[in-house]
Amino acid sequence: MKDFWKLFSSFFRVALRREMAYRGTFLAGIIGQWIGYGGTFLGIYIMVSSFRVLGGWNGMEVLALYGISLMSYAIGASFFFNFSHGLAGRIRSGEFDASLTKPIHPFLHEVFSAGYNVGYISHFTVSLVILVIALSHTSYTPTIWSVLFLLSAVLGASLIQAATLIASSTMSFFSVGSNPIADFLAYDIKEFTNYPITVFPKGIQFVLTFLLPFAFMNFYPAAALLGKAIPEGYPAVLPYLSPLVGALVFALSILLWNWGLKHYKSTGS
Protein backbone atom coordinates (compact mmCIF):
# COMPACT_ATOMS: atom_id res chain seq x y z
CA MET A 1 0.00 0.00 0.00
CA LYS A 2 2.87 2.37 0.80
CA ASP A 3 4.42 1.60 -2.56
CA PHE A 4 1.09 2.28 -4.21
CA TRP A 5 1.01 5.85 -2.89
CA LYS A 6 4.65 6.42 -3.71
CA LEU A 7 4.05 5.32 -7.28
CA PHE A 8 0.85 7.31 -7.57
CA SER A 9 2.40 10.53 -6.30
CA SER A 10 5.43 10.35 -8.56
CA PHE A 11 3.24 9.71 -11.63
CA PHE A 12 0.98 12.54 -10.44
CA ARG A 13 3.85 15.03 -10.28
CA VAL A 14 4.86 14.20 -13.84
CA ALA A 15 1.29 14.76 -15.09
CA LEU A 16 1.06 18.08 -13.29
CA ARG A 17 4.35 19.27 -14.75
CA ARG A 18 3.27 18.26 -18.24
CA GLU A 19 0.05 20.31 -17.97
CA MET A 20 1.75 23.31 -16.45
CA ALA A 21 4.28 23.57 -19.26
CA TYR A 22 1.87 25.87 -21.10
CA ARG A 23 0.48 27.89 -18.22
CA GLY A 24 -1.46 30.42 -20.32
CA THR A 25 -3.10 27.70 -22.36
CA PHE A 26 -4.01 25.79 -19.22
CA LEU A 27 -5.71 28.84 -17.73
CA ALA A 28 -7.49 29.73 -20.98
CA GLY A 29 -8.76 26.17 -21.15
CA ILE A 30 -10.15 26.30 -17.63
CA ILE A 31 -11.94 29.58 -18.26
CA GLY A 32 -13.30 28.20 -21.53
CA GLN A 33 -14.78 25.23 -19.74
CA TRP A 34 -16.29 27.44 -17.08
CA ILE A 35 -18.04 29.38 -19.83
CA GLY A 36 -19.07 26.23 -21.71
CA TYR A 37 -20.49 24.40 -18.70
CA GLY A 38 -21.76 27.65 -17.20
CA GLY A 39 -23.83 28.02 -20.37
CA THR A 40 -25.28 24.55 -19.90
CA PHE A 41 -26.17 25.25 -16.26
CA LEU A 42 -27.72 28.57 -17.21
CA GLY A 43 -29.70 26.95 -20.02
CA ILE A 44 -31.08 24.25 -17.73
CA TYR A 45 -32.02 26.84 -15.13
CA ILE A 46 -33.76 29.13 -17.63
CA MET A 47 -35.57 26.16 -19.15
CA VAL A 48 -36.92 24.74 -15.91
CA SER A 49 -37.61 28.00 -14.12
CA SER A 50 -39.63 29.45 -16.98
CA PHE A 51 -41.98 26.50 -16.54
CA ARG A 52 -41.51 26.57 -12.74
CA VAL A 53 -41.27 22.79 -12.48
CA LEU A 54 -39.95 19.74 -14.36
CA GLY A 55 -41.32 16.38 -13.26
CA GLY A 56 -41.79 17.72 -9.74
CA TRP A 57 -38.35 19.41 -9.52
CA ASN A 58 -37.80 23.17 -9.65
CA GLY A 59 -34.95 24.97 -11.42
CA MET A 60 -32.52 24.97 -8.49
CA GLU A 61 -33.21 21.31 -7.75
CA VAL A 62 -32.48 20.30 -11.34
CA LEU A 63 -29.26 22.34 -11.16
CA ALA A 64 -28.23 20.38 -8.07
CA LEU A 65 -29.01 17.18 -9.97
CA TYR A 66 -26.76 18.18 -12.87
CA GLY A 67 -24.16 19.54 -10.44
CA ILE A 68 -23.72 16.16 -8.75
CA SER A 69 -23.39 14.44 -12.11
CA LEU A 70 -20.77 16.90 -13.41
CA MET A 71 -18.80 16.81 -10.16
CA SER A 72 -18.67 13.02 -10.17
CA TYR A 73 -17.60 13.10 -13.82
CA ALA A 74 -14.81 15.52 -12.90
CA ILE A 75 -13.55 13.17 -10.18
CA GLY A 76 -13.92 9.93 -12.16
CA ALA A 77 -12.54 11.34 -15.39
CA SER A 78 -9.55 13.06 -13.79
CA PHE A 79 -8.25 9.60 -12.90
CA PHE A 80 -9.48 7.59 -15.88
CA PHE A 81 -10.08 9.83 -18.92
CA ASN A 82 -6.50 9.80 -20.27
CA PHE A 83 -6.29 6.09 -19.62
CA SER A 84 -9.60 5.32 -21.29
CA HIS A 85 -9.18 7.50 -24.36
CA GLY A 86 -5.49 6.79 -24.83
CA LEU A 87 -5.62 3.02 -24.69
CA ALA A 88 -6.54 2.42 -28.34
CA GLY A 89 -3.66 4.65 -29.46
CA ARG A 90 -1.19 2.93 -27.14
CA ILE A 91 -2.25 -0.48 -28.42
CA ARG A 92 -1.94 0.66 -32.03
CA SER A 93 1.54 2.08 -31.50
CA GLY A 94 2.69 -0.92 -29.48
CA GLU A 95 3.44 1.13 -26.35
CA PHE A 96 0.86 -0.89 -24.47
CA ASP A 97 3.00 -4.01 -24.68
CA ALA A 98 5.54 -2.34 -22.40
CA SER A 99 2.91 -2.28 -19.65
CA LEU A 100 2.73 -6.06 -19.82
CA THR A 101 6.39 -6.35 -18.85
CA LYS A 102 6.24 -4.09 -15.77
CA PRO A 103 6.35 -5.52 -12.25
CA ILE A 104 2.87 -4.19 -11.45
CA HIS A 105 -0.48 -5.20 -12.90
CA PRO A 106 -0.92 -3.83 -16.45
CA PHE A 107 -4.17 -2.12 -15.46
CA LEU A 108 -2.45 -0.14 -12.70
CA HIS A 109 0.51 0.68 -14.89
CA GLU A 110 -1.75 1.93 -17.66
CA VAL A 111 -3.78 4.10 -15.27
CA PHE A 112 -0.68 5.55 -13.64
CA SER A 113 1.30 6.21 -16.77
CA ALA A 114 -1.66 7.67 -18.66
CA GLY A 115 -1.61 10.24 -15.91
CA TYR A 116 -3.99 12.17 -13.75
CA ASN A 117 -5.86 14.75 -15.87
CA VAL A 118 -5.42 18.07 -14.06
CA GLY A 119 -7.74 19.85 -16.52
CA TYR A 120 -10.84 18.49 -14.79
CA ILE A 121 -10.25 21.01 -12.03
CA SER A 122 -12.45 23.30 -14.16
CA HIS A 123 -15.40 20.88 -14.20
CA PHE A 124 -14.92 20.32 -10.49
CA THR A 125 -14.86 23.99 -9.52
CA VAL A 126 -17.83 24.99 -11.67
CA SER A 127 -19.92 22.06 -10.39
CA LEU A 128 -18.95 22.77 -6.78
CA VAL A 129 -19.99 26.42 -7.05
CA ILE A 130 -23.28 25.57 -8.75
CA LEU A 131 -24.02 22.74 -6.32
CA VAL A 132 -23.52 24.99 -3.30
CA ILE A 133 -25.64 27.79 -4.77
CA ALA A 134 -28.36 25.39 -5.89
CA LEU A 135 -28.57 23.47 -2.63
CA SER A 136 -28.75 26.68 -0.59
CA HIS A 137 -31.91 27.57 -2.54
CA THR A 138 -33.62 24.26 -1.85
CA SER A 139 -35.09 22.56 1.19
CA TYR A 140 -31.71 20.95 1.84
CA THR A 141 -30.33 21.63 5.34
CA PRO A 142 -26.69 20.82 5.95
CA THR A 143 -26.27 18.52 8.95
CA ILE A 144 -23.39 16.16 9.61
CA TRP A 145 -25.43 13.26 8.29
CA SER A 146 -26.73 14.95 5.18
CA VAL A 147 -23.24 16.19 4.28
CA LEU A 148 -21.80 12.72 4.82
CA PHE A 149 -24.59 11.27 2.72
CA LEU A 150 -23.86 13.77 -0.07
CA LEU A 151 -20.13 12.98 0.02
CA SER A 152 -20.75 9.24 -0.10
CA ALA A 153 -23.18 9.74 -2.97
CA VAL A 154 -20.60 11.75 -4.93
CA LEU A 155 -18.04 9.04 -4.25
CA GLY A 156 -20.42 6.36 -5.50
CA ALA A 157 -21.24 8.45 -8.55
CA SER A 158 -17.55 8.97 -9.31
CA LEU A 159 -17.06 5.20 -9.22
CA ILE A 160 -19.91 4.79 -11.73
CA GLN A 161 -18.33 7.41 -14.00
CA ALA A 162 -14.95 5.71 -13.67
CA ALA A 163 -16.49 2.31 -14.39
CA THR A 164 -18.05 3.70 -17.58
CA LEU A 165 -14.66 4.92 -18.78
CA ILE A 166 -12.90 1.67 -17.87
CA ALA A 167 -15.59 -0.50 -19.47
CA SER A 168 -15.63 1.54 -22.66
CA SER A 169 -11.84 1.29 -23.03
CA THR A 170 -12.11 -2.50 -22.98
CA MET A 171 -13.35 -2.32 -26.57
CA SER A 172 -9.82 -1.27 -27.59
CA PHE A 173 -8.58 -4.83 -27.02
CA PHE A 174 -10.79 -6.00 -29.86
CA SER A 175 -10.69 -3.10 -32.29
CA VAL A 176 -8.30 -0.19 -32.26
CA GLY A 177 -10.33 2.02 -34.58
CA SER A 178 -12.75 4.65 -33.35
CA ASN A 179 -15.06 3.37 -30.72
CA PRO A 180 -18.61 4.55 -31.41
CA ILE A 181 -20.43 1.91 -29.34
CA ALA A 182 -18.50 2.82 -26.22
CA ASP A 183 -19.03 6.53 -26.84
CA PHE A 184 -22.72 5.86 -27.31
CA LEU A 185 -23.00 4.07 -23.99
CA ALA A 186 -20.74 6.45 -22.13
CA TYR A 187 -22.00 9.81 -23.39
CA ASP A 188 -25.33 9.60 -25.18
CA ILE A 189 -27.14 7.42 -22.64
CA LYS A 190 -25.81 9.59 -19.84
CA GLU A 191 -27.67 12.56 -21.31
CA PHE A 192 -30.85 11.21 -19.72
CA THR A 193 -29.39 11.83 -16.28
CA ASN A 194 -29.25 15.61 -16.77
CA TYR A 195 -32.95 15.65 -15.87
CA PRO A 196 -35.09 13.83 -13.29
CA ILE A 197 -35.74 10.36 -14.70
CA THR A 198 -39.39 10.66 -13.69
CA VAL A 199 -40.03 12.68 -16.90
CA PHE A 200 -39.08 9.66 -19.03
CA PRO A 201 -41.21 6.61 -19.87
CA LYS A 202 -41.18 3.59 -17.56
CA GLY A 203 -38.94 1.54 -19.85
CA ILE A 204 -36.18 4.15 -19.77
CA GLN A 205 -36.47 4.46 -15.98
CA PHE A 206 -36.03 0.70 -15.72
CA VAL A 207 -32.94 0.68 -17.98
CA LEU A 208 -31.32 3.55 -16.09
CA THR A 209 -31.96 1.87 -12.73
CA PHE A 210 -31.35 -1.83 -13.29
CA LEU A 211 -29.42 -2.31 -16.56
CA LEU A 212 -27.16 0.73 -16.97
CA PRO A 213 -27.46 2.16 -13.46
CA PHE A 214 -26.73 5.79 -14.35
CA ALA A 215 -29.68 6.93 -12.23
CA PHE A 216 -27.67 6.07 -9.12
CA MET A 217 -25.13 8.68 -10.15
CA ASN A 218 -27.34 11.64 -9.34
CA PHE A 219 -31.07 11.01 -9.51
CA TYR A 220 -31.52 8.65 -6.55
CA PRO A 221 -29.19 10.40 -4.09
CA ALA A 222 -30.57 13.83 -5.05
CA ALA A 223 -34.12 12.50 -4.64
CA ALA A 224 -33.22 11.39 -1.11
CA LEU A 225 -31.58 14.72 -0.25
CA LEU A 226 -34.41 16.84 -1.60
CA GLY A 227 -37.29 14.57 -0.62
CA LYS A 228 -38.44 13.81 -4.18
CA ALA A 229 -40.53 10.89 -5.34
CA ILE A 230 -38.81 7.96 -7.05
CA PRO A 231 -40.55 5.96 -9.80
CA GLU A 232 -43.71 4.31 -8.50
CA GLY A 233 -43.33 0.78 -7.20
CA TYR A 234 -39.52 0.92 -6.91
CA PRO A 235 -37.97 -0.15 -3.56
CA ALA A 236 -37.69 2.78 -1.16
CA VAL A 237 -34.11 1.80 -0.35
CA LEU A 238 -32.77 2.67 -3.84
CA PRO A 239 -31.82 6.30 -3.01
CA TYR A 240 -29.35 5.02 -0.40
CA LEU A 241 -27.56 2.48 -2.56
CA SER A 242 -25.30 4.74 -4.66
CA PRO A 243 -22.00 3.91 -2.92
CA LEU A 244 -22.81 0.21 -3.09
CA VAL A 245 -23.81 0.33 -6.75
CA GLY A 246 -20.72 2.43 -7.47
CA ALA A 247 -18.37 -0.09 -5.84
CA LEU A 248 -20.11 -2.94 -7.61
CA VAL A 249 -19.96 -1.54 -11.15
CA PHE A 250 -16.40 -0.33 -10.58
CA ALA A 251 -15.34 -3.87 -9.65
CA LEU A 252 -17.29 -5.29 -12.59
CA SER A 253 -15.61 -2.88 -15.02
CA ILE A 254 -12.15 -3.98 -13.87
CA LEU A 255 -13.16 -7.63 -14.26
CA LEU A 256 -14.39 -6.81 -17.76
CA TRP A 257 -11.11 -5.05 -18.57
CA ASN A 258 -9.09 -8.05 -17.40
CA TRP A 259 -11.28 -10.34 -19.45
CA GLY A 260 -10.56 -8.13 -22.47
CA LEU A 261 -6.84 -8.22 -21.68
CA LYS A 262 -6.91 -12.02 -21.78
CA HIS A 263 -8.18 -11.86 -25.35
CA TYR A 264 -5.65 -9.27 -26.40
CA LYS A 265 -3.28 -10.01 -29.25
CA SER A 266 -0.43 -7.59 -29.78
CA THR A 267 -0.32 -5.69 -33.06
CA GLY A 268 3.31 -6.78 -33.12
CA SER A 269 4.84 -3.48 -34.09
Added chain:
Amino acid sequence: MEKYWIVFKKSLKSELAYRSAALWGMLSAALGFLVQVFLWRALLGTGVRSDTSFPDMLLYLLINSFMLELTRANVAGMIETAMVDGTISMELLRPISYKGYMLSQTLGKNIYGALTATAPVLVLSLFFMPGAVLPDAVHILLFFPSALLGIALMFEVTYLAGLLAFWLQRCWFIRFYLYGFQSIFGGTMVPIWFYPEFLKAASYWLPFRYMTFEPINIFLMKTPVEQAWVPILAAFLWLVGLSMADKLVWRAATKRLTVNGG
Protein backbone atom coordinates in the same frame (compact mmCIF):
# COMPACT_ATOMS: atom_id res chain seq x y z
CA MET B 1 -15.26 28.01 -57.90
CA GLU B 2 -14.40 24.61 -59.30
CA LYS B 3 -11.41 24.16 -57.01
CA TYR B 4 -13.60 24.67 -53.97
CA TRP B 5 -16.02 22.08 -55.34
CA ILE B 6 -13.12 19.61 -55.58
CA VAL B 7 -12.13 20.22 -51.95
CA PHE B 8 -15.79 19.79 -50.94
CA LYS B 9 -16.11 16.47 -52.80
CA LYS B 10 -12.80 15.11 -51.45
CA SER B 11 -13.78 15.97 -47.92
CA LEU B 12 -17.23 14.39 -48.36
CA LYS B 13 -15.69 11.26 -49.83
CA SER B 14 -13.36 10.74 -46.88
CA GLU B 15 -16.40 10.84 -44.59
CA LEU B 16 -18.19 8.20 -46.68
CA ALA B 17 -15.42 5.76 -45.80
CA TYR B 18 -16.75 5.36 -42.27
CA ARG B 19 -20.13 3.73 -42.78
CA SER B 20 -20.52 2.34 -39.27
CA ALA B 21 -19.73 5.73 -37.75
CA ALA B 22 -22.77 7.05 -39.63
CA LEU B 23 -24.96 4.39 -38.05
CA TRP B 24 -23.85 5.33 -34.56
CA GLY B 25 -24.12 9.01 -35.36
CA MET B 26 -27.71 8.32 -36.38
CA LEU B 27 -28.48 6.43 -33.16
CA SER B 28 -26.82 9.10 -31.08
CA ALA B 29 -28.79 11.89 -32.75
CA ALA B 30 -32.04 9.94 -32.38
CA LEU B 31 -31.41 9.30 -28.72
CA GLY B 32 -30.44 12.91 -28.05
CA PHE B 33 -33.61 14.03 -29.76
CA LEU B 34 -35.68 11.55 -27.77
CA VAL B 35 -34.35 13.05 -24.53
CA GLN B 36 -35.43 16.47 -25.75
CA VAL B 37 -38.87 15.18 -26.78
CA PHE B 38 -39.63 13.79 -23.32
CA LEU B 39 -38.11 16.81 -21.66
CA TRP B 40 -40.20 19.34 -23.59
CA ARG B 41 -43.31 17.21 -23.32
CA ALA B 42 -42.96 17.37 -19.55
CA LEU B 43 -42.18 21.10 -19.59
CA LEU B 44 -44.95 22.14 -21.97
CA GLY B 45 -47.32 19.74 -20.21
CA THR B 46 -47.18 21.98 -17.14
CA GLY B 47 -49.28 24.48 -19.10
CA VAL B 48 -47.36 27.41 -17.61
CA ARG B 49 -46.42 28.87 -20.99
CA SER B 50 -48.96 29.10 -23.76
CA ASP B 51 -46.68 30.90 -26.27
CA THR B 52 -45.01 27.71 -27.51
CA SER B 53 -46.67 24.62 -28.93
CA PHE B 54 -45.09 21.19 -28.77
CA PRO B 55 -44.70 20.81 -32.57
CA ASP B 56 -43.15 24.31 -32.74
CA MET B 57 -40.62 23.31 -30.12
CA LEU B 58 -39.72 20.09 -31.93
CA LEU B 59 -39.26 21.96 -35.21
CA TYR B 60 -37.08 24.43 -33.34
CA LEU B 61 -34.87 21.65 -31.99
CA LEU B 62 -34.63 19.87 -35.34
CA ILE B 63 -33.69 22.90 -37.43
CA ASN B 64 -31.30 24.04 -34.71
CA SER B 65 -29.47 20.71 -34.54
CA PHE B 66 -29.32 20.44 -38.35
CA MET B 67 -27.75 23.89 -38.68
CA LEU B 68 -25.30 23.28 -35.85
CA GLU B 69 -24.29 19.95 -37.33
CA LEU B 70 -23.71 21.57 -40.71
CA THR B 71 -21.31 24.17 -39.38
CA ARG B 72 -19.60 22.14 -36.70
CA ALA B 73 -16.00 22.93 -37.46
CA ASN B 74 -12.74 22.71 -35.67
CA VAL B 75 -10.84 25.33 -37.64
CA ALA B 76 -8.43 25.97 -34.77
CA GLY B 77 -7.69 22.26 -34.52
CA MET B 78 -7.10 21.96 -38.28
CA ILE B 79 -4.69 24.92 -38.27
CA GLU B 80 -2.95 23.59 -35.17
CA THR B 81 -2.36 20.17 -36.74
CA ALA B 82 -1.23 21.73 -40.02
CA MET B 83 1.27 23.92 -38.16
CA VAL B 84 2.65 21.08 -36.09
CA ASP B 85 3.24 18.70 -39.00
CA GLY B 86 4.23 21.42 -41.45
CA THR B 87 1.47 20.85 -44.02
CA ILE B 88 0.52 24.49 -43.48
CA SER B 89 3.29 25.52 -45.90
CA MET B 90 1.71 23.36 -48.61
CA GLU B 91 -1.74 24.66 -47.86
CA LEU B 92 -0.60 28.26 -48.14
CA LEU B 93 1.03 27.60 -51.52
CA ARG B 94 -2.25 26.46 -53.06
CA PRO B 95 -3.89 28.92 -55.47
CA ILE B 96 -6.99 29.03 -53.29
CA SER B 97 -8.13 31.24 -50.46
CA TYR B 98 -7.48 29.64 -47.10
CA LYS B 99 -10.89 30.63 -45.81
CA GLY B 100 -12.63 29.18 -48.86
CA TYR B 101 -10.57 26.04 -48.47
CA MET B 102 -11.60 25.69 -44.81
CA LEU B 103 -15.24 26.38 -45.67
CA SER B 104 -15.45 23.77 -48.45
CA GLN B 105 -13.66 21.25 -46.30
CA THR B 106 -15.98 21.85 -43.36
CA LEU B 107 -19.15 21.65 -45.44
CA GLY B 108 -17.98 18.51 -47.22
CA LYS B 109 -17.20 16.89 -43.89
CA ASN B 110 -20.43 17.93 -42.22
CA ILE B 111 -23.07 17.55 -44.90
CA TYR B 112 -22.91 13.78 -44.72
CA GLY B 113 -23.22 13.77 -40.94
CA ALA B 114 -26.04 16.34 -41.02
CA LEU B 115 -28.01 14.24 -43.50
CA THR B 116 -27.41 10.85 -41.87
CA ALA B 117 -27.91 12.06 -38.32
CA THR B 118 -30.85 14.37 -38.88
CA ALA B 119 -32.80 12.37 -41.48
CA PRO B 120 -33.80 9.56 -39.09
CA VAL B 121 -34.61 12.11 -36.43
CA LEU B 122 -36.99 13.77 -38.87
CA VAL B 123 -38.75 10.44 -39.41
CA LEU B 124 -38.93 9.86 -35.67
CA SER B 125 -40.36 13.28 -35.09
CA LEU B 126 -43.18 12.74 -37.57
CA PHE B 127 -44.68 10.41 -34.98
CA PHE B 128 -44.72 13.13 -32.39
CA MET B 129 -45.96 16.12 -34.33
CA PRO B 130 -49.09 15.49 -36.29
CA GLY B 131 -50.23 19.01 -35.46
CA ALA B 132 -47.21 20.82 -36.92
CA VAL B 133 -48.03 24.02 -38.78
CA LEU B 134 -45.74 24.48 -41.75
CA PRO B 135 -44.92 28.06 -42.70
CA ASP B 136 -46.53 29.85 -45.66
CA ALA B 137 -44.59 30.52 -48.87
CA VAL B 138 -43.44 34.02 -47.90
CA HIS B 139 -41.95 32.84 -44.62
CA ILE B 140 -40.21 29.95 -46.36
CA LEU B 141 -38.77 32.35 -48.91
CA LEU B 142 -37.50 34.55 -46.09
CA PHE B 143 -36.22 31.57 -44.12
CA PHE B 144 -33.71 30.47 -46.75
CA PRO B 145 -31.63 33.65 -46.98
CA SER B 146 -31.82 33.99 -43.22
CA ALA B 147 -30.65 30.41 -42.65
CA LEU B 148 -27.84 30.75 -45.21
CA LEU B 149 -26.66 33.93 -43.53
CA GLY B 150 -26.87 32.16 -40.17
CA ILE B 151 -24.74 29.28 -41.41
CA ALA B 152 -22.24 31.67 -42.98
CA LEU B 153 -22.09 33.68 -39.78
CA MET B 154 -21.52 30.57 -37.67
CA PHE B 155 -18.68 29.54 -39.93
CA GLU B 156 -17.27 33.07 -39.91
CA VAL B 157 -17.10 33.20 -36.10
CA THR B 158 -15.58 29.72 -35.92
CA TYR B 159 -13.01 30.66 -38.54
CA LEU B 160 -12.10 33.95 -36.89
CA ALA B 161 -11.66 32.26 -33.52
CA GLY B 162 -9.76 29.45 -35.23
CA LEU B 163 -7.17 31.88 -36.57
CA LEU B 164 -6.08 32.38 -32.95
CA ALA B 165 -4.32 29.04 -33.41
CA PHE B 166 -1.48 30.97 -35.07
CA TRP B 167 -0.74 32.64 -31.73
CA LEU B 168 -1.50 29.86 -29.26
CA GLN B 169 0.48 26.73 -28.62
CA ARG B 170 -2.60 24.61 -28.08
CA CYS B 171 -6.16 25.49 -28.82
CA TRP B 172 -8.47 22.61 -27.93
CA PHE B 173 -10.41 24.97 -25.68
CA ILE B 174 -11.59 27.45 -28.31
CA ARG B 175 -14.64 25.36 -29.06
CA PHE B 176 -15.72 25.54 -25.41
CA TYR B 177 -15.87 29.33 -25.63
CA LEU B 178 -17.87 29.17 -28.85
CA TYR B 179 -20.20 26.53 -27.43
CA GLY B 180 -20.70 28.54 -24.25
CA PHE B 181 -21.40 31.83 -26.04
CA GLN B 182 -23.76 30.12 -28.46
CA SER B 183 -25.78 28.50 -25.72
CA ILE B 184 -25.79 31.61 -23.52
CA PHE B 185 -26.43 34.29 -26.16
CA GLY B 186 -27.61 32.33 -29.18
CA GLY B 187 -30.51 30.24 -27.93
CA THR B 188 -29.03 26.96 -29.15
CA MET B 189 -30.07 25.19 -25.96
CA VAL B 190 -33.21 27.07 -24.92
CA PRO B 191 -35.07 29.38 -27.34
CA ILE B 192 -34.40 33.04 -26.54
CA TRP B 193 -38.12 33.71 -26.02
CA PHE B 194 -37.79 31.93 -22.66
CA TYR B 195 -34.82 34.10 -21.61
CA PRO B 196 -34.97 36.60 -18.76
CA GLU B 197 -35.06 40.21 -19.98
CA PHE B 198 -31.41 41.16 -19.31
CA LEU B 199 -30.08 38.18 -21.22
CA LYS B 200 -32.51 38.79 -24.05
CA ALA B 201 -31.29 42.40 -24.26
CA ALA B 202 -27.64 41.30 -24.17
CA SER B 203 -28.18 38.84 -27.02
CA TYR B 204 -28.97 41.72 -29.42
CA TRP B 205 -25.42 43.05 -29.04
CA LEU B 206 -23.73 39.86 -30.19
CA PRO B 207 -23.84 37.87 -33.43
CA PHE B 208 -24.93 34.58 -31.88
CA ARG B 209 -28.70 35.01 -31.98
CA TYR B 210 -28.61 35.48 -35.77
CA MET B 211 -27.07 32.06 -36.32
CA THR B 212 -29.95 29.69 -35.66
CA PHE B 213 -32.48 31.48 -33.47
CA GLU B 214 -33.62 34.21 -35.89
CA PRO B 215 -33.88 31.94 -38.96
CA ILE B 216 -35.99 29.46 -36.97
CA ASN B 217 -38.16 32.28 -35.67
CA ILE B 218 -38.93 33.16 -39.28
CA PHE B 219 -39.65 29.52 -40.11
CA LEU B 220 -42.07 29.24 -37.19
CA MET B 221 -43.75 32.48 -38.35
CA LYS B 222 -42.99 34.11 -34.99
CA THR B 223 -41.37 36.98 -36.89
CA PRO B 224 -43.95 38.92 -38.92
CA VAL B 225 -43.08 39.34 -42.61
CA GLU B 226 -42.73 43.11 -42.39
CA GLN B 227 -40.19 42.82 -39.59
CA ALA B 228 -38.12 39.99 -41.08
CA TRP B 229 -35.67 42.39 -42.72
CA VAL B 230 -34.30 43.44 -39.32
CA PRO B 231 -32.62 40.13 -38.33
CA ILE B 232 -31.63 39.43 -41.94
CA LEU B 233 -29.92 42.82 -42.25
CA ALA B 234 -28.29 42.44 -38.83
CA ALA B 235 -26.89 39.04 -39.78
CA PHE B 236 -25.58 40.49 -43.04
CA LEU B 237 -23.88 43.42 -41.30
CA TRP B 238 -22.26 41.10 -38.74
CA LEU B 239 -21.02 38.91 -41.58
CA VAL B 240 -19.50 41.85 -43.45
CA GLY B 241 -17.90 43.29 -40.32
CA LEU B 242 -16.40 39.99 -39.20
CA SER B 243 -15.14 39.20 -42.71
CA MET B 244 -13.20 42.45 -42.69
CA ALA B 245 -11.84 41.59 -39.27
CA ASP B 246 -10.71 38.15 -40.37
CA LYS B 247 -8.73 39.64 -43.27
CA LEU B 248 -6.77 41.81 -40.85
CA VAL B 249 -6.18 38.89 -38.50
CA TRP B 250 -5.14 36.67 -41.41
CA ARG B 251 -2.61 39.23 -42.61
CA ALA B 252 -1.11 39.49 -39.15
CA ALA B 253 -1.07 35.71 -38.79
CA THR B 254 0.73 34.93 -42.05
CA LYS B 255 3.26 37.67 -41.41
CA ARG B 256 4.06 36.05 -38.10
CA LEU B 257 4.22 32.48 -39.34
CA THR B 258 7.59 30.84 -39.78
CA VAL B 259 7.71 27.32 -41.15
CA ASN B 260 10.85 25.49 -40.18
CA GLY B 261 12.30 23.00 -42.60
CA GLY B 262 10.00 20.73 -44.53
